[in-house]
Amino acid sequence: MEKNDRKHLGKSAPPQSVRGTLQNLMRLIRPYQYTKNLFIFLPAFFDFRMDDPHIAERTFIAFAAFCMAAGAVYIFNDWMDRAEDARHPGKKHRPFASGAISASHAFVLMGVLIAGALLISALLSSVIALLISGYILMNGWYSRQLKHIPLLDVTVIGLGFVIRLLVGADAAGVTLSPWIIVLTFLLALFLSFAKRRDDIIVQKDAPQTAGKPIRKPIGYNLKFIDSSMVMTASVVVLAYILWTFSTEIADRLEQESLYMTSLFVILGILRYMYITFVEEKSGNPSLILLRDRFLQIVLAGWMASLIWILYV
Incomplete structure (x- = not known):
């Protein structure tokens, strides 16, 4: 770390009110990112179990435990990236x-979140506790090293989503279909490549600060990222369509109308590619989902059609 970075990071946080401290702590744990943890509900949803009160309760508890673990991971990630974020035009206000915020306040909260996540998950099952522990350790390694290794970085992100599925499956007591695992991993890769594309654009367009780039080189170029996004998007759509026609689904539903939900998947993927390639605003998938009305309508249509077909 450069001398001026150490000087900047070595200063203590300015005095602030209790309310200001709490607000900054909330910003550190990024509640808006918890939409990713909704994947925990997918195993119960696709196994027709969400109408079971006991399973729904266990799944909600697992969701809460995972949100606590994710909040701790975000704190550690921001601490590791503090020098680079200080030079980033969009992240310098973190x-x-x-x-x-002082490191002492943040680390106390991180410890509380980890302890709470492990305690709650252990009350559900030892498997969930082990999965959440593995998620925390994997992301700690990711923040320290793996995020700077091309292809390994997006693979770790994809595995994080698979872990969410495994937690949800254990909480609901269901067996995961290979289809949902493959689709989730591929979708996570697609979103991760889109985020890396945004990093490249920011790194390319923003001026250097004190002779240093605003971010470390990430080992990708736009040609590779664009090709990877097109490839993963194509495979996601194809895999979803094949899943809707699979014998597993046909035998369980005793009808073949599920393929009609593919329309929403195709529109959702195309909209995200438009945001990525045309608007060039793919840096934060969670915020995109919370702000883009088109994606919200598509997602709502997909969910409504699935609920009607699977449950009604």
Whole structure:
């Protein structure tokens, strides 16, 4: 770390009110990112179990435990990236990068979140506790090293989504279909490549600060990222369509109308590619979902059609 970075990061957080501290702590754990953890509900949903109160309760508890673990991971990731974030035009206002929060407050919260996540998950099952522990350790390694290794970085992100599925499956007591595992992993790869594309654009367009790039080189170029996104998007759509026609689904539903939901999947993928390639705003998938009305309508249509076909 450069001398001026150490100087910036070595200063203590300015005095602030209790309310200001709590607000910055909330920013650190990124509640808006918890939409990713909704994947925990998919195993019960696709196994027709969400109408079982006991299973729904266990799944909600697993979701809460995973959100606590994710919050701790975000704190550690922001701490590791504080020097680079301070030079980033969109991330320089994060609590660590701006010096708005002290490390002591943040690490106490991180410890509480980890302890709470492991305690709650252990009450559900030892398998969920082991999965959440593995998620925390894997992401700690990711923040320290793996995020800078091309292809390994997006693979770890994809595995994180698969772990969410495994947690949801154990909470609901269901067996995961290979289809849902493959689709989830591929979708995570697609979104991860889109995020890396945004990093390349920001790194390319933003001026250097004190002779240093705003981010470390990430080992990709636009040609590779664009090709990878097109490939993964194509495979996601194809895999979803094949799943809707699979004998597994046909035998369980005793009808073949599920293929009609493919329309929403295709529109959703195309919309995200439009946001990525045309608008060039793919840096934060969670915020895109929360702000883009088109994607929200498509997702709502997909969910409504699935609920009608699977449950009604």
